[in-house]
Structures are given as C-alpha cells and as structure tokens.
Amino acid sequence: xxxxxxxxxxxxxxxxxxxxxxxxxxxxxxxxxxxxxxxxxxxxxxxxxxxxxxxxxxxxxxxxxxxxxxxxxxxxxxxxxxxxxxxxxxxxxxxxxxxxxxxxxxxxxxxxxxxxxxxxxxxxxxxxxxxxxxxxxxxxxxxxxxxxxxxxxxxxxxxxxxxxxxxxxxxxxxxxxxxxxxxxxxxxxxxxxxxxxxxxxxxxxxxxxxxxxxxxxxxxxxxxxxxxxxxxxxxxxxxxxxxxxxx
Ligand code: IPE
Ligand code: IPE
Ligand code: MG
Numbered sequence: 001x002x003x004x005x006x007x008x009x010x011x012x013x014x015x016x017x018x019x020x021x022x023x024x025x026x027x028x029x030x031x032x033x034x035x036x037x038x039x040x041x042x043x044x045x046x047x048x049x050x051x052x053x054x055x056x057x058x059x060x061x062x063x064x065x066x067x068x069x070x071x072x073x074x075x076x077x078x079x080x081x082x083x084x085x086x087x088x089x090x091x092x093x094x095x096x097x098x099x100x101x102x103x104x105x106x107x108x109x110x111x112x113x114x115x116x117x118x119x120x121x122x123x124x125x126x127x128x129x130x131x132x133x134x135x136x137x138x139x140x141x142x143x144x145x146x147x148x149x150x151x152x153x154x155x156x157x158x159x160x161x162x163x164x165x166x167x168x169x170x171x172x173x174x175x176x177x178x179x180x181x182x183x184x185x186x187x188x189x190x191x192x193x194x195x196x197x198x199x200x201x202x203x204x205x206x207x208x209x210x211x212x213x214x215x216x217x218x219x220x221x222x223x224x225x226x227x228x229x230x231x232x233x234x235x236x237x238x239x240x241x242x243x244x245x246x247x
Contacts, residue, residue, distance in 0.1 A: 003225035007055070011232045013185035015059040016052060017207070019199055020044070022191025022215030029215075035079045040217035042087050046094060049134060051221040053098045055228070059133050059181055063199050067107065067141030081112050084138075088118045092125060099131035105177035106140030107148075135181065142201040149175040178203055186231045188224075190216045208234055 020041060027037030045062065052060045065080060095102055102122050111119070119138075152175045156162040162171065173179060184200055184207040192213040196204070210227040212219075235242060 003222060003229060006229055007225060008232050009056070012055055012057055013228065013231055014057070015061065015182050015184050016057055016186045016188065016228075017061040017063070017184045017200055017204070018048070019063045019187070019189040019197060020216040020219075021189060021193055023217060025191065026215040026217045034076060037215075037217055038080060038083055042083060044216055044219045045087070046091065047221055048219065048224055049100065050094065050098060051224055053100060053132050057132065059135065061105070061135040061137060061178075061181070061184070061200070063137045063140065063197075065106075065138050065140070066198060067139055067144050068198065070110070070139070081115050084115055085118050088122050092122055095122065095126050095129065095134070099129045100126060101129040101133050102126045102136070103133060103180075104136050104138050105145070106138045107144055108138055110139045133181070135178070137199065140177070141198045142196075143198060145177050146202065148177075172202070176202065183207070186210060186227065188212070188227050190214050190219050206236070206238055208236065
C-alpha cells in the first residue's frame, strides 16, 4: 500500500505547522547561490499546500521569515521579499482554485510596502474561501507575539475592560496573532535541525513534533504523508494516563 492509502482520514491533524528549513544548504550542495534554494523552496510550498487541501487539513501554517531573519545579509533579505511578491502574484490562482484563504501572522508592518500591498490584495481576494486557512508567518517571532499580547491585555486592564483575575488561557489565545486558529497538532521541521527557532511557542504546547533530515526544496507530499502517519501512530495523552484514554 502507498503511504497515502495508509492514512486515517478520520484522524487528520486540524492544524499542521511547518518550519521550512534548509534552502541554503540545498543550494550549496548543488554549488549554487542560496537564492536558488529559496526559489526551489517555493515549489515545495505549492505541493504541500495543495496536498494539505486534498487531505482535508483545515489549517496550514508556514514559517516563511522570522524576526531573526532580518539579520541576514541585505541582499538575501531583498531576494526573499522579491520572491514573496512573485509567489503571491503567481499563486493567487492556486489559492482560488483550491478554496484557500490566505492570512499572515507576524509583525507585517516591518515588511516592505510593496510586499504589504501584495499581501493585502491576496488576503482580500481570498477572504471568502473556506476549505483551508493558509497562514504565512512573516517577520514572525513567538516572543514578539507574546510581548504584543501582553501589551494589548495590559491596556485593557488599565482601561478596566478586563480584570486581571479573569485572565486565563482563552484570554491569551484571543490576543495572539493566531487568535482564529486552533492549537498546532503537528509541527514539522525539515533539514535536520531539532529546534523551534522562536516559532509558535505557546501554540505548540501539546503539538506532536516531527523532525526530518530532508531539506525543504526536496520535501514532497510523500514526506508529508510520512509525517502524518507518524503523528497518527502516537497516543496524545494531554497529561492523562493511557488507561484513562482507553476507558
Ligand atoms: C529556510 O532556509 C528559509 C528561511 C529561513 C527564510 P534557510 O535559508 O534557513 O536554509 P539553511 O538553513 O541556511 O540551509
Ligand atoms: C527558521 O529557520 C525560520 C524559518 C524557517 C523562516 P532559520 O534557518 O532562520 O533558523 P535557525 O537560525 O537555524 O535556528
Ligand atoms: Mg535555516
């Protein structure tokens, strides 16, 4: 049986998040510049996005550019921004054809004006789409998100809109950039690195983690099936005992 046939359609993760890593190393292995890796990474984005729709996964969140990535050489940052604009222009049809709604999380005010305009355009064109929410993490850092959340809640406390005793998980959730998304069920990181790199720290509290050596431009739907199969084999206990879950 192929990996796809082994998947349980009733046990699909509701929210898959991916740290798309390894573009630079992929290019280097081929004796090419890092930008060549980023260009080829966009093909994986399309394949994985379409596959998630096919699998009825409701939410896909992709880490595309971190708050720390601003520290990269200016030329690389410019290339990534240029690629983002061209991908948005080229993929609007893919999004419409697959009934995908695009949104972003992160400090998008920091992005170049041209990128912001293109994003706004695609977000408004796809806002009525229902099959899947594709969230791009852009200029995203989880600590930045948490700081922003604390600031917003503090202002509400100061203005007597929220009383401090009533702050609970749901209040925090409602003030995060991810306010309309469920917790992450499955977090995938490519390229062999086994770290989180400031991605969705709060939201992955009980996510299943899947690390693979495959570099992002080589990551195919078969690799995604493998990650989901691994996820489906695990027992998610959320603190309880195995016996309790079976009872
Ligand atoms: C991921 O690939 C893309 C971004 C972080 C924008 P990298 O560019 O980090 O590739 P490596 O990790 O250097 O191979
Ligand atoms: C994480 O990858 C960020 C994205 C994939 C966008 P990095 O390549 O920036 O992470 P570190 O610096 O190796 O942890
Ligand atoms: Mg990297």
